[in-house]
Amino acid sequence: xxxxxxxxxxxxxxxxxxxxxxxxxxxxxxxxxxxxxxxxxxxxxxxxxxxxxxxxxxxxxxxxxxx
Amino acid sequence: xxxxxxxxxxxxxxxxxxxxxxxxxxxxxxxxxxxxxxxxxxxxxxxxxxxxxxxxxxxxxxxxxxxxxxxxxxxxxxxxxxxxxxxxxxxxxxxxxxxxxxxxxxxxxxxxxxxxxxxxxxxxxxxxxxxxxxxxxxxxxxxxxxxxxxxxxxxxxxxxxxxxxxxxxxxxxxxxxxxxxxxxxxxxxxxxxxxxxxxxxxxxxxxxxxxxxxxxxxxxxxxxxxxxxxxxxxxxxxxxxxxxxxxxxxxxxxxxxxxxxxxxxxxxxxxxxxxxxxxxxxxxxxxxxxxxxxxxxxxxxxxxxxxxxxxxxxxxxxxxxxxxxxxxxxxxxxxxxxxxxxxxxxxxxxxxxxxxxxxxxxxxxxxxxxxxxxxxxxxxxxxxxxxxxxxxxxxxxxxxxxxxxxxxxxxxxxxxxxxxxxxxxxxxxxxxxxxxxxxxxxxxxxxxxxxxxxxxxxxxxxxxxxxxxxx
Numbered sequence: 024x025x026x027x028x029x030x031x032x033x034x035x036x037x038x039x040x041x042x043x044x045x046x047x048x049x050x051x052x053x054x055x056x057x058x059x060x061x062x063x064x065x066x067x068x069x070x071x072x073x074x075x076x077x078x079x080x081x082x083x084x085x086x087x088x089x090x
Numbered sequence: 091x092x093x094x095x096x097x098x099x100x101x102x103x104x105x106x107x108x109x110x111x112x113x114x115x116x117x118x119x120x121x122x123x124x125x126x127x128x129x130x131x132x133x134x135x136x137x138x139x140x141x142x143x144x145x146x147x148x149x150x151x152x153x154x155x156x157x158x159x160x161x162x163x164x165x166x167x168x169x170x171x172x173x174x175x176x177x178x179x180x181x182x183x184x185x186x187x188x189x190x191x192x193x194x195x196x197x198x199x200x201x202x203x204x205x206x207x208x209x210x211x212x213x214x215x216x217x218x219x220x221x222x223x224x225x226x227x228x229x230x231x232x233x234x235x236x237x238x239x240x241x242x243x244x245x246x247x248x249x250x251x252x253x254x255x256x257x258x259x260x261x262x263x264x265x266x267x268x269x270x271x272x273x274x275x276x277x278x279x280x281x282x283x284x285x286x287x288x289x290x291x292x293x294x295x296x297x298x299x300x301x302x303x304x305x306x307x308x309x310x311x312x313x314x315x316x317x318x319x320x321x322x323x324x325x326x327x328x329x330x331x332x333x334x335x336x337x338x339x340x341x342x343x344x345x346x347x348x349x350x351x352x353x354x355x356x357x358x359x360x361x362x363x364x365x366x367x368x369x370x371x372x373x374x375x376x377x378x379x380x381x382x383x384x385x386x387x388x389x390x391x392x393x394x395x396x397x398x399x400x401x402x403x404x405x406x407x408x409x410x411x412x413x414x415x416x417x418x419x420x421x422x423x424x425x426x427x428x429x430x431x432x433x434x435x436x437x438x439x440x441x442x443x444x445x446x447x448x449x450x451x452x453x454x455x456x457x458x459x460x461x462x463x464x465x466x467x468x469x470x471x472x473x474x475x476x477x478x479x480x481x482x483x484x485x486x487x488x489x490x491x492x493x494x495x496x497x498x499x500x501x502x503x504x505x506x507x508x509x510x511x512x513x514x515x516x517x518x519x520x521x522x523x524x525x526x527x528x529x530x531x532x533x534x535x536x537x538x539x540x541x542x543x544x545x546x547x548x549x550x551x552x553x554x555x556x557x558x559x560x561x
Contacts, residue, residue, distance in 0.1 A: 032460070
């Protein structure tokens with residue numbers, strides 16, 4: 024099952040923890056604010072990583088939604 | 091529902107004759123300027139939306155409005171939607187989104203739609219919506235009533251900024267007049283929000299009207315599907331709805347014929363910068379070029395360059411702009427857009443880099459302070475642009491500025507940071523020779539030129555968002 028990934032740029036405070044869990048899915052800028060590069064996670068591995076990143080985000084900015 | 095002639099027989103439309111006794115013309119700019127029938131201000135002959143009494147007359151109240159336009163034809167919701175489809179009326183706030191698509195999306199979405207007419211006009215140099223609300227308030231309210239019918243709702247919110255010279259009193263008086271006459275209107279609600287640049291963005295308007303802060307929202311669904319209240323929310327620009335009130339009377343074909351397929355109908359344009367009267371609003375019909383429009387602003391020859399679409403718009407060199415029709419397609423071909431209909435004139439002798447630097451600094455200070463990359467990135471872009479303008483940036487610095495722009499682009503909840511990046515890119519592309527000259531440290535001929543594009547005084551120096559009002 025593929026999932027959609029979004030980072031709410033208003034909630035994101037640049038902790039960059041999402042990148043620890045899902046390095047291939049996000050791109051960090053020089054301040055640590057994340058930009059989604061993989062708008063949908065297809066493989067079970069990526070889906071798992073996306074959910075972990077979402078769970079780890081201290082601001083709830085990393086959002087995974089089922090499609 | 092009264093069947094209007096043009097609804098059944100397209101092409102038979104008859105435009106109402108503008109007041110024959112009003113001949114304000116364009117003589118205010120000297121006899122050398124030939125009057126172009128395609129371009130005119132409030133009350134000028136040949137205008138459609140701005141037809142009626144000349145500027146300052148306040149539109150003559152409801153009686154003046156009815157004398158110019160007659161009563162609002164009785165059209166039901168389906169009829170209005172047919173009109174919106176037939177005319178392809180595009181949004182005039184900056185996005186250019188067809189109104190029919192917002193209306194149809196909202197009708198399909200769950201919940202009773204919210205209608206907001208956005209008359210806040212955040213663009214500091216744009217005056218078209220203010221002019222429209224102050225001079226033709228009943229046209230805006232007629233249009234809002236029509237959109238309310240199209241959506242099947244019985245309330246319409248008109249949103250303004252709290253600013254000196256706000257047309258709120260005129261709208262309030264106009265609403266009072268309509269209520270006393272017992273017009274079949276929706277319930278009106280006037281909303282007045284903080285006077286900030288990004289507060290006029292549609293999600294910020296929707297948020298404020300719903301009781302939140304006037305700051306842009308991060309939305310995963312279009313507002314027309316679900317606004318901040320959860321209800322579908324249609325935010326439409328004041329000129330857009332006024333155009334609807336015009337085309338319901340003239341018929342969609344006659345109205346659309348005043349534009350061209352990519353940008354149907356007449357449109358309101360604000361002239362700013364080095365023009366006779368900055369802030370002058372003209373109505374442009376037909377395929378007028380930017381040169382034709384500037385003739386109405388007192389220019390007889392191409393200026394150095396023009397800034398098109400807004401302060402966060404795009405530059406076009408004067409010679410090229412002079413020949414470019416003010417239409418969506420023609421502007422897209424030169425990497426520009428209609429935006430909110432602003433045309434800013436950069437005179438010969440002024441420096442586009444200096445002007446851009448001031449605009450970028452202003453826009454950086456107008457960030458809502460929400461998204462990290464916008465908060466951190468825009469001031470750095472402003473610094474880099476200022477350094478470039480003052481000849482303190484070399485090739486590597488410009489490369490860094492471009493790279494930072496690439497990072498900032500698409501990073502925000504709203505389009506504010508993107509617009510700043512596009513303005514910078516436009517400057518780098520259009521004024522490539524000037525950029526090279528500045529990088530080489532050549533003295534800038536425009537360094538001592540007085541500022542061309544005025545920006546409001548903002549507390550940029552404070553830079554602390556918690557000291558600024560959002561409610």
